[in-house]
Amino acid sequence: MAHSAINVFFAGNNFSRILQGLWTSVWIAGASLIIGLILGTLLGILRTLPNKIIRFILRLYLEFFRIVPTIVLLFLFYYILPRTFHINWPASWMAVLAFSLWVAAEFGDIVRGALESVPLVQKESGLALGLSRVQLLRYVLLPQAVQLELPATINLATRVIKTTSLLMMISIMDVVAIGQQIIEANNQKYPTAVFWIYGLIFFLYFIIDYPLSKWSKQLAAKQNR
Amino acid sequence: MSWQIITQSLPIFLKAFELTLWLSAVGIICSIIVGILCSLVQYFKVPVLHQIITAYVELARNTPLLIQLFFLYYAFPVIGLKMSAQVCGIIGLVFLGGAYMAEGFTGGFAGVNSSQIDDGKALGMNNLQLARYVVFPQGFALSMPALTANVIFLIKETSIFSVIAIPELTNTALDLIGMYYRSNEYLLVLVIAYAIILIPVILLLNYLERKVRYGTFGD
Numbered sequence: 480m481a482h483s484a485i486n487v488f489f490a491g492n493n494f495s496r497i498l499q500g501l502w503t504s505v506w507i508a509g510a511s512l513i514i515g516l517i518l519g520t521l522l523g524i525l526r527t528l529p530n531k532i533i534r535f536i537l538r539l540y541l542e543f544f545r546i547v548p549t550i551v552l553l554f555l556f557y558y559i560l561p562r563t564f565h566i567n568w569p570a571s572w573m574a575v576l577a578f579s580l581w582v583a584a585e586f587g588d589i590v591r592g593a594l595e596s597v598p599l600v601q602k603e604s605g606l607a608l609g610l611s612r613v614q615l616l617r618y619v620l621l622p623q624a625v626q627l628e629l630p631a632t633i634n635l636a637t638r639v640i641k642t643t644s645l646l647m648m649i650s651i652m653d654v655v656a657i658g659q660q661i662i663e664a665n666n667q668k669y670p671t672a673v674f675w676i677y678g679l680i681f682f683l684y685f686i687i688d689y690p691l692s693k694w695s696k697q698l699a700a701k702q703n704r
Numbered sequence: 705m706s707w708q709i710i711t712q713s714l715p716i717f718l719k720a721f722e723l724t725l726w727l728s729a730v731g732i733i734c735s736i737i738v739g740i741l742c743s744l745v746q747y748f749k750v751p752v753l754h755q756i757i758t759a760y761v762e763l764a765r766n767t768p769l770l771i772q773l774f775f776l777y778y779a780f781p782v783i784g785l786k787m788s789a790q791v792c793g794i795i796g797l798v799f800l801g802g803a804y805m806a807e808g809f810t811g812g813f814a815g816v817n818s819s820q821i822d823d824g825k826a827l828g829m830n831n832l833q834l835a836r837y838v839v840f841p842q843g844f845a846l847s848m849p850a851l852t853a854n855v856i857f858l859i860k861e862t863s864i865f866s867v868i869a870i871p872e873l874t875n876t877a878l879d880l881i882g883m884y885y886r887s888n889e890y891l892l893v894l895v896i897a898y899a900i901i902l903i904p905v906i907l908l909l910n911y912l913e914r915k916v917r918y919g920t921f922g923d
Contacts, residue, residue, distance in 0.1 A: 545856070546902045547895055548863035551874055555895070558887035637766065644768035648867065655770065662778075674779045681771045688766035 487665050487672040488679065497676075500657035501683060503571065504643040507651075510575045512636055515582025522583055523590020524616065537587065544584035550645050552577050557649040570649045582639060589631045593624035630702070633695035637688045644684070654680055709889040713880055717893050720876035725901065727790070727872060728859045731797035735858060736851075738798055739805020746810045747835065757806065764803035769864050772796045777868045793865040797858060804854045812847025813839055845916045852909040859901060873897050 488494050526537050544552070556577040560566040568576075597620050605619040647656035658676045665672045742757045764772070776792040787795070816839050824838045866875035877894040881887045 545906075546899050548860040548874065548898065550863045550866070551877075551891070551894055551898065554874075554878070554887075555891055558881065558891060562887060641766075641768040644770040645864070655774075671782050674782055677771060677775050677779050681767050681775065684767045684771060685763065689762060692762075692766055 485675055487661065487669045487675055490665065490668075493661050493665075496657050496661065497654060497679065500652060500654035503651065504640075504646060504653045507571055507574050507578065507646060507653075508636075508640050508643050511578030511582055512639055514575070514579040515639075516586055516632070518579065518583035519586025520590055520621075522587030523594060526587060526591040527594050541584045541588055544581050549577075549581065549642050550648060552581060553645060553649050570651045571646075574646055574649065574651060578639060578642070582635065585635055586632065589628045589635070590624060593628040594620055596627060597623045627702070630695040630699035633691050633698070637691045637695070640688055640691075641684060654683065705888055705892075706886070709884070709886050710893055713890060713893060716876060716880065717873070717897060720871055720873045721897055721901075723870070724859075724862050724872040724897075727793060727797070727862050727865065727870070728901075731794055731801055731862070732855055732858050734794070734798040735801025735805050735854070738802030739807075739809055742802060742806035743809035743813065746806065747813050747839070761803040761806050764800050765807065769796060769800050769861050770867055772799055773864065773868050789865075789868045789870045792868060793862075793870050797861060797865075800861065801854065801858045804857065805851070808847045808850030808854055809843065811850060812845075813843035815846040816842045848913045848916045852906075852913055855909060856902060856906060859905065860898070863898075 488497075522537055522540075525533055528534070547555070553574060556573045557570060560568065560573060601619055601623065602615065605615045610618065643653060644655050646653040647659070650656075658680050662673045662676050669675075742761065745753045745757050773792060773796045776787065776796050777789060780787070820838050820842065821834060824834045829837065862872055863874040865872050866878060869875065871879070873894055877890045880890045884890075
């Protein structure tokens with residue numbers, strides 16, 4: 480039956496539905512990354528300030544996201560926002576919010592690390608030229624930090640993409656949820672459909688993430704040379 | 705928020721807590737073993753196996769655990785390989801974790817200063833002696849940060865076991881929320897439970913990392 484089970488991809492509108500599900504996962508990952516990277520840059524800059532209270536609060540914020548598994552994070556937003564704060568957003572917005580805050584925490588740490596590893600002489604030279612704090616950040620520290628943090632940022636992106644597989648847990652119609660529906664609907668006609676559908680989803684995640692992680696590794700190797 | 709709800713749920717959470725600890729421990733230990741074996745193959749560039757393991761590491765690292773678990777739990781029975789949810793969970797976690805650990809150890813071995821290897825050669829060591837006395841001890845010390853990150857990552861990944869109905873912490877909390885609709889209480893217990901597991905682990909590993917740093921030379 481194996482030769483016929485692959486037909487499950489093309490039965491009805493299955494294939495376009497899978498692509499639709501993939502698009503849901505992709506836009507949630509994309510939006511979360513964009514918002515998270517912007518917010519994370521701000522957090523990273525704040526964490527290099529000498530103010531101890533700000534640094535302590537931001538450190539707590541980071542550790543919270545390090546300790547709570549992402550799946551639990553999704554549920555925190557999914558249950559607590561509507562029930563306690565009466566915010567009734569669509570589940571996909573909640574996912575974007577949860578992921579963005581998570582990305583911001585992790586990226587903030589990456590930015591902080593990169594800013595701190597810009598050689599001190601660069602900072603001193605900038606100050607000696609009479610640059611203000613903002614100018615120093617804008618023209619000296621951030622451009623160099625961006626280059627340093629690129630491999631870790633790409634890595635973070637691959638993790639966000641993989642984590643979108645959890646979206647179906649808060650009833651978002653992502654690629655996994657649609658795959659499940661197709662499997663259930665075709666169980667009688669194609670008993671091995673489960674193999675092909677999950678195989679396809681596995682492959683889809685791989686072809687998105689593999690080039691990214693390869694790129695990140697190459698960049699890191701170049702920097703270490 | 706009601707304390708009564710929380711205290712009533714504690715015995716159930718305690719069971720789930722034990723299961724999460726147990727699954728994490730087995731998963732991490734097996735992952736470290738798989739990781740060491742794979743990184744040895746990578747270090748000595750054993751023909752054929754070397755390529756297979758490179759492919760395995762890339763496949764496991766670039767796909768989500770959830771899909772790996774669905775494959776093991778739902779797709780494998782179709783070809784006649786039926787396993788219990790917990791066995792699937794551990795196999796999935798070790799499949800993923802082994803690849804991460806292999807990557808970490810391989811990176812550690814590669815990070816050993818080349819002057820150390822030259823010195824070893826100058827002393828007349830052969831390749832095996834170099835590996836045993838120079839590269840591995842320093843390589844393991846260098847891979848400690850990666851090991852720490854992976855251990856924390858794998859403990860957190862056990863939360864994904866909830867999708868194949870293993871009654872670990874997350875699954876238990878979701879079950880309770882489904883039954884009694886008290887999401888705030890159960891989610892609070894859930895987050896605290898993960899903190900109780902992870903904070904000591906993070907502190908211990910950071911301490912070990914600092915200790916082991918003395919094991920490297922040549923910089």
